[in-house]
Structures are given as structure tokens and as C-alpha cells.
Amino acid sequence: MKKQDYPDKISEANQRDSSGSKDRISKQFRRLRIWLSAGLILCFGLPLLVLSSYFHIQLNSTLKNSEKLSLLAISESQKNTIDLYLQERVVNLLSLFHYRELNLKPARHEMVNYLENLRQSSDSFIDVGFINPEGIQTGYAGPFEYLQGKDYSSEVWHRNLIGQEKNYIISDIYLGFRNKPHFTIATKQVIDGEFYIMRATLDPDKFYLFLRVLSLGKNVDSSIVNDKGVYQVVDPGRGKLLSKGDFIPLRSKESGFHEMDKGLIAFSWLTETNWALIVHQPLSAAHLQLLKARKISTIAILAIMLVVTTAIIYAVNKIVGKAQAEAEKRQEMRLQLIHASKLASVGELATGVAHEINNPLAIISSTSGVIKDMLDPQFNLDSSPDKILEKLSNIDTAVFRAKGITKQLLSLGRKNEPSLVPTNLNKIIKETVSGVKENELLLNNIDLKITYAPDIPEIALDPDQIRQVFLNLINNAQDAISGPGAITITTKERQDAIIVEIQDTGEGMTTGQIGQIFNPFFTTKEVGKGTGLGLSVSIGIMESIGGTIDVQSIKGSGSIFTVVFPLNDSKGAINAQ
Numbered sequence: 001m002k003k004q005d006y007p008d009k010i011s012e013a014n015q016r017d018s019s020g021s022k023d024r025i026s027k028q029f030r031r032l033r034i035w036l037s038a039g040l041i042l043c044f045g046l047p048l049l050v051l052s053s054y055f056h057i058q059l060n061s062t063l064k065n066s067e068k069l070s071l072l073a074i075s076e077s078q079k080n081t082i083d084l085y086l087q088e089r090v091v092n093l094l095s096l097f098h099y100r101e102l103n104l105k106p107a108r109h110e111m112v113n114y115l116e117n118l119r120q121s122s123d124s125f126i127d128v129g130f131i132n133p134e135g136i137q138t139g140y141a142g143p144f145e146y147l148q149g150k151d152y153s154s155e156v157w158h159r160n161l162i163g164q165e166k167n168y169i170i171s172d173i174y175l176g177f178r179n180k181p182h183f184t185i186a187t188k189q190v191i192d193g194e195f196y197i198m199r200a201t202l203d204p205d206k207f208y209l210f211l212r213v214l215s216l217g218k219n220v221d222s223s224i225v226n227d228k229g230v231y232q233v234v235d236p237g238r239g240k241l242l243s244k245g246d247f248i249p250l251r252s253k254e255s256g257f258h259e260m261d262k263g264l265i266a267f268s269w270l271t272e273t274n275w276a277l278i279v280h281q282p283l284s285a286a287h288l289q290l291l292k293a294r295k296i297s298t299i300a301i302l303a304i305m306l307v308v309t310t311a312i313i314y315a316v317n318k319i320v321g322k323a324q325a326e327a328e329k330r331q332e333m334r335l336q337l338i339h340a341s342k343l344a345s346v347g348e349l350a351t352g353v354a355h356e357i358n359n360p361l362a363i364i365s366s367t368s369g370v371i372k373d374m375l376d377p378q379f380n381l382d383s384s385p386d387k388i389l390e391k392l393s394n395i396d397t398a399v400f401r402a403k404g405i406t407k408q409l410l411s412l413g414r415k416n417e418p419s420l421v422p423t424n425l426n427k428i429i430k431e432t433v434s435g436v437k438e439n440e441l442l443l444n445n446i447d448l449k450i451t452y453a454p455d456i457p458e459i460a461l462d463p464d465q466i467r468q469v470f471l472n473l474i475n476n477a478q479d480a481i482s483g484p485g486a487i488t489i490t491t492k493e494r495q496d497a498i499i500v501e502i503q504d505t506g507e508g509m510t511t512g513q514i515g516q517i518f519n520p521f522f523t524t525k526e527v528g529k530g531t532g533l534g535l536s537v538s539i540g541i542m543e544s545i546g547g548t549i550d551v552q553s554i555k556g557s558g559s560i561f562t563v564v565f566p567l568n569d570s571k572g573a574i575n576a577q
């Protein structure tokens with residue numbers, strides 16, 4: 001690599017690293033956003049849903065009740081109108097008896113007069129007849145002339161009227177002599193101890209039209225049945241006159257309500273006759289209000305949910321976005337710090353390593369001198385190919401050694417994104433201390449003892465980063481020891497963590513120092529030797545995987561640095577940073 005390329009490469013690597021970790025952070029925060037939003041929406045939405053379902057049910061039953069009541073009210077009011085209508089017809093008829101010159105043998109024109117009179121009150125009247133005590137219709141006016149002189153004494157309504165106390169009777173609809181559906185209103189009067197009857201027949205069609213007008217605009221259709229369920233007045237779409245309907249109202253009740261498959265039914269018994277007025281309402285019409293209310297409440301709930309959801313998502317985005325920006329900033333700073341410290345370590349290491357490279361270089365140069373001499377006949381040395389090969393292999397060994405050293409240097413200078421791989425900590429420690437470090441310690445009269453816990457599980461870690469942590473701690477331990485001493489490294493397996501202890505017999509620290517050693521740029525070392533970054537970078541790396549570094553130290557007798565790698569949350573370790 002050319003010298004001037006170096007800064008470019010670093011900034012390139014910086015950009016790559018920071019964009020990679022930005023991706024990871026944004027992924028992590030996206031997950032946080034989703035969970036937070038979902039949780040909050042659930043917290044608000046669930047009670048809202050429960051409450052709205054409760055109100056929905058309540059509203060349903062209230063509206064159903066009101067449907068029932070309103071249908072009952074319609075049937076009652078129609079029944080009253082019809083009762084009134086029938087009463088009026090009875091009064092029309094009864095008033096004929098009180099004509100000033102009532103003739104007990106009425107002449108034809110008198111009967112025609114009566115009919116005209118009745119028709120003035122209502123056009124439902126078809127004809128009118130006067131029946132003498134023997135049951136013979138002695139007077140008649142109307143379209144069925146042949147009814148004049150007919151004997152009615154054996155007709156049901158006639159016998160009932162004579163037998164009863166009430167002075168009028170309203171018959172069911174029947175076909176009678178004329179073979180056309182009609183019904184009779186008959187009134188009686190005792191004159192000189194004898195029963196005289198004034199009777200009229202009415203057209204049920206008019207009655208039907210009358211009912212139709214009553215039901216207009218109410219989404220109902222009404223019919224009248226007798227106590228056997230036979231239609232007296234009915235819409236042709238619903239049934240046939242004088243046929244039996246599919247609903248027989250209870251006679252024991254004055255009015256009532258029924259829910260059928262096709263619709264709702266309310267009935268009321270008339271007071272004037274043995275008929276019940278039935279009001280039918282199709283379900284679609286009955287539930288019109290219900291459906292409308294349901295629609296409105298559903299739309300309202302959806303709207304509320306939409307507003308709440310939008311508000312939650314907006315708030316969560318705002319809060320989490322802020323936190324994310326901060327985390328990204330922190331991460332950026334940490335990466336910069338790690339890199340700065342690495343570069344510093346390279347500088348430190350370069351001095352330490354210079355003579356390590358000089359050593360193989362010296363070997364190479366002296367060996368090549370020896371070969372030259374061997375080939376010089378003046379010295380008369382053994383220059384057999386075997387001998388020369390032996391010397392050349394010495395050179396090879398020295399070259400490999402130098403290559404190994406430069407490789408380690410390069411690996412330290414790189415600032416990598418953490419790439420998590422299953423890692424055996426024993427192996428990492430071995431790799432960190434073997435080679436240069438081992439020799440260095442030996443040269444400095446420092447005894448290195450390592451005790452490995454057997455068969456420790458692998459943890460997902462970035463080996464480069466962890467190597468840097470160990471190297472920082474070992475360097476510090478080494479720096480703390482002046483003269484002969486010892487560094488003891490121990491790995492231990494606990495149930496939830498793997499512990500690495502790095503103990504030295506160095507100068508130790510005061511409590512005041514211990515409180516500051518993790519601060520960036522805190523150093524007690526001379527300028528050019530210490531940067532004060534090693535521990536702050538190491539603690540950053542450990543915290544990013546959920547681990548810790550603990551310190552125990554006694555001034556004058558040494559320190560123990562305890563590095564804790566959590567086991568339980570290997571996922572956390574992967575997701576950390």
C-alpha cells in the first residue's frame with residue numbers, strides 16, 4: 001500500500017463501518033417501533049373493542065325492544081281506529097230505528113232512503129234490510145233484490161243477536177246467499193215486546209283499502225283474522241280472504257308480539273268483534289334503525305381506532321426516532337474511538353515490534369553472508385547443495401517469522417465491523433498471547449501463567465474485537481509491572497457467563513484512579529506511551545455484547561481485571577451494538 005493511499009482507505013473503511021452499523025441500529029429500532037406501536041395499539045384498542053362490543057349488544061337489545069314497542073303501538077292504534085270505525089257503523093244503523101216515522105212494515109222507498117242515509121256516513125255500506133220478529137227480511141234496499149222476503153231466522157248471526165244482551169252484532173266475513181265476501185252488522189230493537197232487526201252488509205274491500213291507508217308509510221302491512229286465524233281482511237300478497245293464515249294470535253292476551261323468520265308481528269284483539277288486527281313488518285324494515293345504528297357505531301369505532309393508531313404511530317416514531325438518532329451518534333463515536341485506539345496501539349506496537357522484525361532481518365542478512373562465503377573458493381568451506389539448502393531454510397524460517405509479525409500488525413490496524421462468529425475464548429486468549437507478546441513478556445522478566453477452563457461453550461462474538469480487549473488488558477498489566485513479575489490469566493465457566501481474569505503483580509491503583517480508568521484519555525503513562533484509550537474502548541466493546549469489566553486493585557501489590565461474557569443472551573450479543 002502506498003503511503004498516500006492510507007488516509008483514503010481509512011475514511012472509506014470508516015464510511016463502510018458506520019453505514020453497516022447504522023443499518024443494524026435502524027433494524028433494531030424498527031423492531032422497537034413495531035413492538036411499541038403494536039403494544040400501545042393493543043393497550044388502547046382492546047379495551048375500546050370490549051367497550052364497543054358491550055355497547056353494541058346493549059344498543060341491539062334496546063333497539064330491538066323499541067322495534068317491538070313501536071310495532072305494538074302501531075297495532076294498538078290501528079285496532080282503535082278500526083274499533084271506532086265499526087262503532088260508527090253500528091251507530092249509523094242503530095240511528096235508523098229512531099227515525100221519526102219508523103214503519104214496522106217499511107216500504108221500498110223508505111228502505112232506499114235508509115240506504116242513502118247510511119251511504120252518506122260510509123260508502124262501505126252495500127245494502128240495508130229490515131227483519132221482522134219472524135226473521136223474514138220484509139224491507140230491503142241494495143243491489144241484491146232477491147234478498148227481499150228471505151228468511152234469516154236460522155242464520156248464525158241472527159240467532160246470536162236474538163240470544164245476546166248486546167243490541168248489535170258484527171259477523172265474520174262470509175259468502176252468504178249472494179256468494180260474495182261481505183260481513184253483516186245487525187242491530188235489534190224491542191218494539192211492543194217483539195224483536196225487530198235492522199241489518200246492513202259492508203264491503204270488506206273498502207275495509208282493506210281503509211287498512212292500507214292506515215299502514216301507509218310505516219313499512220308494515222296489516223290484516224285482520226278471526227279467532228280461528230281465518231283472514232277477514234288481507235293483502236293479496238300475504239294471503240287469501242277466508243283462508244287460514246300461518247299465525248293465530250293468542251286469544252288469552254289483549255295484544256302481543258311475535259318474532260317470525262320472515263318478520264315481526266304484533267297483534268291486538270278488537271273490542272267490537274272477535275277479530276284480531278295483525279301488523280306484519282318484514283325483518284329488513286324492522287331492523288332498518290338497527291342496521292343504521294350498527295353502521296354508525298362501526299364507522300365511529302373505526303374512526304376512533306384510526307385516530308388512535310395514527311397518534312400512536314406518530315408519537316412512537318417521534319420518540320423512537322430521537323432515540324435512534326442518539327444511538328447512531330453514540331455508535332459513531334464509539335467506532336471512532338475504537339479506531340483511534342487501534343491506531344495508537346499500532347504506534348505503540350510498532351516500537352515494540354521493531355526489534356522483532358530486526359531479529360529475522362539480521363538472521364537473513366548473516367545467513368546470506370554465510371552462503372556467499374561458502375560459495376567463495378577462497379574460504380574453502382563446505383558448499384555442498386545440502387549445506388546451502390540448510391542455510392536457505394534458516395532464511396525461510398526468518399522470513400515466515402517476519403511475515404507473521406506484519407500480519408498481526410495489519411490485523412490491528414484494520415477497523416472492522418463486528419462480525420459475530422461462534423468463538424472459543426480459550427482460543428482467542430491463546431492467539432493473543434502467543435508469538436510476539438509471549439516473547440516480549442519473557443524479555444521483560446514477566447512470568448505468564450494461563451489456566452484454561454476445559455470445554456467452555458462457544459459464544460457469538462467478533463474475535464478481532466475481543467482480541468483487542470485482551471491485548472489492551474495484557475498490555476496494561478505488562479506496563480504496570482516494573483522488574484520481575486507475573487501475569488496470571490484464568491478462564492472460568494459459570495452457569496450464565498464465561499469469566500476471564502487477568503491478574504498482575506504490578507503497581508496497582510488507588511481508588512481514585514480506579515474511578516477514572518474507563519474514561520477516554522485517562523492515562524498515567526508518559527506521553528508517547530499511553531493514550532488513555534485502551535480501557536474505554538474495551539469497556540465499550542464489552543458493553544456492546546452485554547458484558548462487563550470489573551476491577552479490583554491494591555496500590556503497590558497488583559490488580560485483577562475480571563471480564564464477564566454473558567452466556568444466556570447470545571442473541572443479545574449478536575444484536576448488540
Ligand SMILES: Nc1ncnc2c1ncn2[C@@H]1O[C@H](COP(=O)(O)OP(=O)(O)O)[C@@H](O)[C@H]1O
Pocket residue numbers: 472476477480504506507508509513517522523524525529530531532533534535536558559
Ligand atoms: N493492570 C493495571 N495496573 C495498574 N494500573 C492500570 C492497569 N490497567 C490500567 N491501569 C491504569 O489505567 C489507565 C488507563 O489505561 P488505558 O485505558 O489502557 O490507557 P493507557 O494504557 O493508554 O494508559 C492507565 O494509564 C493506568 O494508570
Ligand SMILES: [Mg+2]
Pocket residue numbers: 472475476532533534535
Ligand atoms: Mg492501555
